[in-house]
Amino acid sequence: MHELGIVFHVIKMVEEVGEKNSLTSVARVGLALGEVSGVLPDYLQDCWKWAVQKSDLLQGSVLDVRRIDAVTVCNACGKTYGTVAHGKVCPHCGSADTVLLRGNEVELEEIEAK
Template sequence: MHELGVVFQAIKIVEKVAKENNLTEIESVTVEIGEVSTVIESYLQNCWKWSVEKKSDIMHNCKLYVEKIPAITYCEDCGNKYETVAYGKTCPKCNSTHTYLLQGNEFNIKEIEGC
């Protein structure tokens, strides 16, 4: 379960931002997770709840909000952009496998709400 490591890193970044901005408490954090990032949201939420309660004073009651980024693949042969999960690495328009992922593998901290 790599979600715990992801959470620890996110908390470290959020605490640094809080310190730089003289925040005394973090109310919520919004993250973006790519559809094919391998981060499982339910595991992430469980790790988050445990970590902020046990490991961070400034984030003790902090909520985690998750937004999904759809996975989109680009075909180099025909220029088609398509849903990765539905079609995988093969372009549904021309059946080419000369494709690459445009988006959907990210994990971003989008927003930090503090006071």
């Protein structure tokens, strides 16, 4: 379960930002999660609820997860398409010479202080 490791990393980053900005309490943390990141949002939420109870700054805070759709570009025809629906093979020309553009990220987007 790498979700717990991700949560610990996010908490550490938020605590560092909190210290630099003299925050006393955080209400919400916004996270962008790629569709093919391999991170399970339900597990992430469960880990968050457990882990933030151990942080004075984040206790009771909410994790707001925004999904980023996975998009792939075909190097042969230059068109983009939904990765999950079509996989590695381009639905426009049939080429497998493709590259994932987005959808595997896990990014801290915002911190809302109380």
